[in-house]
Amino acid sequence: MSRQVSMTINGKKEVFSIGHSGARWEIPDEETLSLTLRERLNLTGTKEACGQGACGCCTVLMNNRAVPSCQILTADCDGADIVTIEGLQDPDTGELDPIQKLFIEKYAFQCGFCTPGIIMALKGLFIKNPTPSRAEVAEALSGNQCRCISQYHVLDAADALAELNAAATNA
Ligand code: FES
Ligand code: FES
Structure with missing residues (x-):
């Protein structure tokens, strides 16, 4: 068998x-x-x-x-x-993951080819550490390449999520 x-x-x-x-x-x-x-x-x-x-x-x-x-x-x-x-999206409601929403809000992609990999790398980071520093985000994304140079917007989206998580923790 x-x-x-x-x-x-x-x-x-x-x-x-x-x-x-x-x-x-x-x-x-x-x-x-x-x-x-x-x-x-x-x-x-x-x-x-x-x-x-x-x-x-x-x-x-x-x-x-x-x-x-x-x-x-x-x-x-x-x-x-x-x-x-x-x-990543909610299987019942179809609601996007907060990282996905922030990528849209911050225009954190151009052609989008690299975007799923970057979002999944960030998801892995945020599971371990809900409030990473910018240096920790950069380290987590060090293996992800983007030919469209959307990195600054990606960092903005990650910072925004870290801030949301920090606010939720302190609420
Ligand atoms: S396709 Fe897997 S790391 Fe490039
Ligand atoms: S958005 Fe085009 S490769 Fe990253």
Whole structure:
């Protein structure tokens, strides 16, 4: 019997077999998580650009940590909890995550290609630290590249979220 990997992706359990038959739910050992998300589950919000761990466009949350999904094999994700950009909004109301709202409010993107990865990297940071300093935000985003130079607006959005969180803590 073929080996299986099971994981939660955006709150839904997904089970794959490991193999090379080409069937939709059978994945080769060497398939990356980014490929599985995009090609098998149609979660195309996760972008793939460099494919080498250098640009951050493919960032997702794995067990609440931001990781480059092009560098992770799906076969190694057994038991993992994966969240992609599609999983950030409230599943019942469709309301966007506060980070997504602030990106819109602060115009923190241009073409938007890098944006899902940047938002997921920030989400990972804010889960650990709801009120990061600008230096901590910059450090968390050090692996995310943006060709459109929208960094200053991204930092503004992150600062605004840190301020909102600080105000909520002090209320
Ligand atoms: S596509 Fe994964 S880091 Fe660039
Ligand atoms: S907004 Fe275009 S690559 Fe970042």
